[in-house]
Amino acid sequence: MTTQPPPPPPWVLDLNSPRASKPKNVNIADPPGYTAAASSKQRSQSSKNAVRKAPSPEEMDTLKMKKAWELAIAPAKQLPMNAIGMYMTGNTLQIFSIFMVFTLFKTPVLAVLNIQRVFAPFETSGTSGRLIAVKAVCVLMNLLMLGLGIWKVNQMGLLPTTRSDWLAWEGERTWSERAVPREWL
C-alpha cells in the first residue's frame, strides 16, 4: 500500500493534547463528582499535609513476618479440602484421579523448590533469622500435602509395600536332583 496513512482519529488527538485547563473566571460550578485535576503544587501541598508516619523497620519486619506466616500455613488450609477430594475420587485408576494425584504431588514439590523465591520479598536483615522457622513450617505443610498424596497412592495400590509387589524378583527354587521317567531318556 502506497497510500498515505490515514489521519489519526480525533480521540487520539484528544488524548495526546489534554484539554486546556478550565478558564479561571467561569462561574459555572463543576458537575457533581468532578474533581479538577490539581496542579502539581497543590498536590505536593496536600501530600505534605496528609503525611503519614513512615513505619519503622521493626514494624515492617513484623508485617512481613505476618505475611510470611500466612504464606507458610496456606497449604495446610487446603489440606482438608484436598483430603475430601481424594477420598471422594475413589481408589480406581482413572484419568481424573490420576490427574488429581499428580497435582497433589506436583504442588508441594514445586512449592518447596520455590521456597526461596517465595519468601525473598520478606527477606530483610531483621527477618532472616525468624524466616527459617517459617520456611521450615512451610516445608512441613507441603510434606503434609505430599503425605496425603502418598496415602492416596497407597490406597490406589500403587505403592510396592506388599510381598506380591516383589514376587517377580523372587526366583523358583533350583532342585539339585531331577527325576525323569526312564522312557524319556
Add this chain to the structure above:
Amino acid sequence: MRFHAAAVLAVCLAPAFAIFEDDAYHIDFHHPLLGLPKHDGTFFQKPYAASKASLLYALTDDHAIGVINPKDGSLVWRQVPSLGRNGTGLLRAGENQDTVISALGDHVTAWSGSDGRIVWETGIDGATVEDLEILEQEDGISNAEAKDAVILLSNQSVKRLDGKTGRVKWAYQDTRQSCSGDTPFQISTSPMAIFYISLHKSKLRVTSLSPITGKKLDQYTLSAESDIHSPENILFAGANTAAPLLAWIDKSNKVLKVNIIGTKSVSNFDIPAKGTLERITLRASNRINPLVHFLVEYQTTTGHSAEVYHVDPTKHTIIKAYSLPELGSKGTFTTSTSDANVYFTRITAEEVTVVSSVSHEILGRWPIKTSPALAGAYPIHGVSEVVVKAGTASAVRSAILFSNGQWVLIRNGEVVWERPEFLSSAISAVWAELPEEETLAHELEVEGHQNVLAAYVHRVKRHIRDLEYLPTWLQNIPNRILGNLFGKSLDFTIEEIQHDTFGFHKMVILATTNGRLAALDVGSKGKLLWNINLGSYAPETTTPKPFLKAFRGYVEVKDKGLEGTLYINSTTGEILSSQDISHRSLAVPEGQKLISFDLVDGELKGYIGVEFGSESVWTFTPPAGEKIVGYSVRPTKDPVASIGKVLGDRRVLYKYLNPNLVLVTTALESARTASFYLLDSASGEILHAVSHTDVDVSRPIPSTISENWFSYSLTIDSTSTAPSRGYQLVVAELFESPIPDDRGPLGASSNSSTVQPTVANGDVAKPYVLSQTYHIPEEISHMTVTRTKQGITSRELLVTLPFSNSIVGIPRHVIDPRRPIGRDPTSQEASEGLTKYTPFISFDPKWHLNHKYEVRGVKQVITTESGLESTSLVFAYGFDIFGTRVAPSFAFDILGKGFNKVQMLITVAALFAGVLFVAPLVIYFRNNIPYKTARLRHAGWKKANKFTLDNTIIEPVRG
C-alpha cells in the same frame, strides 16, 4: 498388585472361553477316519434305487462302516462300533436297496444307505455271525422290495432275516452228530438254493437249503484231498452269482481247483510257475445278472499276472479264456459289471487298464499322474466303476487302497482324493522340532555367553550374513501382503513352516500300530507331509507301541520289539544313522543329579543316572493289594510365570513348584478303591496321599499334573450305596505353606534337595494341599493341560469325553480349589476371580473345542506352545485326527479375524487423501486471512474517520 487383580477380574468377567464362530473350521481341522477298508466290504452302491450317483461303502479293519462321496472323498456317514465288539465284520448290500446290512459279533444291523440311520437291529444269543449274504433272487425272481438277509452262525445254524424288520423267517440247524465238529465257513446263494459250506475234517461239506422254507434239499461232501485244513486255505467261495464257485489250491501251490457249488465235479488248472507266488486271489463279480466270468490274480514277489476263466452255467464247465501278461511291478485287479458284461481293471502304480472279460483286448488305458501321496506305494486292492461306450471304456474310477495306507480314488488316471486311513491306528505322537530354528538358537546362545562387545560384533556379522536373504524376502513381500489381506493358501512347504512367525505350523510325528510313521502339519489343516514304513528300516521287527521322542531336526523311535533306536529326519522322513546326530540333549540341565524311575514288577523304582542295572535308590510299593494303574509326570517343559498366587489383599500364597512330582494312581479291585500318591520322584518320598472308596476301577482313571496342581477323574460305582455317584473330577493345588507370605519350611533358600534335606529343615518339606471335587456329567477318558511359551496365559484342562466324542477345555478358574464353599466370595476373593463353589460342573457348550466335529476314539491329546504366548496348539489322535489351537486367556497378542485390514487401509488412504485436499485450503487461509482482516480493519478506520469528521463520537470499529 491391584493391576493383577484387575486383569484377573477382567478375564473372569469376560465370557467364558469359547471358539469364535469365524475361527471355527479355520483354526481347526478334523480327519474323520474309517480305518483301512477291507476288500470284501468295499463297494460302489447307489444309496437308494432311484439315486443317480453311487456312493462308496466300506467296512474297515476297525469294524467301522463308512460311506464316502466318491466325488471329493468326504465322509457321508459312518458308524463306528463301540470298543470291545469283536468278530468278523461283514457288510453286504443288495441291488437296488436303500439299506446296507452289516454283521459284527452277535449283531446284525441294517443301516439306511443314504444317512446311516439304523433301520433294524437283531441280536443273536450265544453265537456270532460267520457269514452274511443278501438273498438277491428267489426262484429266479428278484424281490423288488427289501431283500432278505441270510446269516450263518458259529453254532452251525443258518437263518433268514426279513429285510424290512430283521425278524427271523426260518432257521436251519444242523444238529446231527456227524456235523458237530464242523467249522461253519460260508453261505452262498444261487437263484435256486442257499448253500451252506462247512469244513468237515479237511473235507468240504455243502448243504443246500430251500430259500423259502429253510429245509435241507441236499448235502454232499467234496473231497479236498487234505488240501484244506482251515478256512484260510479256501481261496474263494462265490457269493450271489448264477453259478457260485468254490476254489482252493492244492498243498504244493501248483494246481488251482474250482468247483461250481451244487455240482460235485472239481476242475483243475495249473498255476503258472513264474517267480515265488505270494498270494493268489480269485476275483469274480458278486452281481447276479452278469456272465459268470472270473479272474485269478497271481501276486509274486516281483510282479503280478492274471488268468480269466469262463463258466458255462448250463453245462457246468469251466474253461480258461485268456491270460493277462505278467508285469514286473505290483498291482491289483478289480472287477466291475455293466449290465451283463464283466470288466476287469488292472491297476498298477503307473497306469490303469480296462479289459473286458470276454476278450483280452484293452478297452482303455490311462497313465496315473504322479502324486506325492502315492510315492513309492503300490495298490493292494480296490473297487472300480467302469463306463463303456461303443466298445471302449470311456471312464473308470477306482477306489484303491495303497500299500502306504492311503485310500485313493483314481479317475481316468488322475488322483481325485486321498484319505490317510492308516492314521486311524495312531498309537503315539510327538511334536517335532525343526532343525533350522536350532541354528538361530545356537547363535543366540553364543551371543549370550560372550562379553557385550564380542556379542555385538557377532550379531552385526550375523545380520550381514542374513542380508543375502534380503532380495528373496523383498520379492515375497507382495505375496505376503496379499496373503495377509485375502487369506492364505493352504499349501505350505517345510521352509514356510520354519519361517512361520506365529509358530502355528508345528509338525506332529505320528506312529501307528502297523509300523508306519507319518508327519502332519497341524497349521495347514493336518496336511500329510511324509509317510514311511518303519518296517523297511528295521525288517523282521514289529513296532506295536513305539515311543517317540523329538529332538531338533530328528525324531527318535524306540520300541520293545526294536533293537536299538531309529533316528528319522523330521522334515523328510529319511532315516539317519547315529553318526549324523550331532548331539543328544538330555532333559536334565547341568548341575542337577539325574534320577530315572520306571515301573518294574508293579513297583515304581528310582535309579541314579541312566544305568538301570544298579540298585534302586528308592522304591514305591503300593499298600497291600493295590496295583499301580498309571502315573503322570510334570512335563519337561512346564514354564511357570509366577511362583506365587497373589491374593485379593495383595499377599502371596507360594506355589509348591517341584519338577519331580509324580502322581501315581493305584487301584484295589476287591475293595473298589482308587488311591493317588503324590511322590517326589527324586527321593521317593510320599508328599500327599488320598484314597477314594466306591470307585468303579474298571473305568479309566485319567490324571494329569502341571505347574503346582494335579487333577484326576473317577467313576463312582453305580452299585455302591454312596450318597453321590457318577463321574467326579478332583482338582488339587499345592502350596508351600497355608499361610500367605510364607515360604514354608524351606524358607527363602534358593536351592533345595529332597534327597539330602538340610539339617535345619529336618524332614522333606511337604506341600500344603487344597483340593476340591466336582461332579461332571460325563466320563473322561484322557486329560491334559494346555501349554504356552512362558506360562503367563492361564491354563486350561483339556478333557476327552468318549461318549459325546468331544474334547472340552475347562478353564482353570472354574476348577480352582480355592473357591469358597457354602458362602459367597468376599470382595477380595471376588477380585481374585473366585466364585462360590458349586458341586456340579456342567460342560458349557462353549468349552467344546471340536464344536460340530465328531471326534471319535481319541486316545490321547497332546499340546504344545505356539509362537504366541496366548495360544497353545492341540492335537488329538487315536482314531480320528483332530487339531486346533486354543487361547485360554483370549488371543491378546494377535489381531482377530474380525479385524478388517482392507477397511483399515482404506480409512488410512481416505484420511491421507483428505489431508492432501485440505492442506492447500489451510495454507490459503493461513496466508490470506490476516491480510483480509487487515483490509477489514483498514476499512473500519476509514469508516470511523468518516464519522469523526462530523464530530460525532462513535467508537471506531475494531478489527
